[in-house]
Amino acid sequence: MEFMNYDSLFFKGAILGLILPTLAFLVYSIATFDGDAWALYKQLKVMGVHSHVLSLCTLLNLIPFLIFMRTNLEKSARGILMTTIFIALLVMINKFSF
Secondary structure, rough: OOOOHHHHHHHHHHHHHHHHHHHHHHHHHHHHHHHHHHHHHHHHHHHHHHHHHHHHHHHHHHHHHHHHHOOOOOOHHHHHHHHHHHHHHHHHHHHHHH
């Protein structure tokens, strides 16, 4: 019996890939707008830099991705990579449609 299921490692990487950019944006909103993330997003959109900030928040996924690759946890690294690509697509759609 295995201690860890490798498929669950994929989903743990995907969850981590969603949590880290969200936390980065929340920390940025606390530092600049006293925690009002929605007001910060609206202000960034008015300034025309909302896609830039969201992309930079996604850059934080690079740290666990490299750690997982170095420790041979490829399934978790795949989950983070999949989530990063998904977020990048959402940012691109957000930039061109809204």
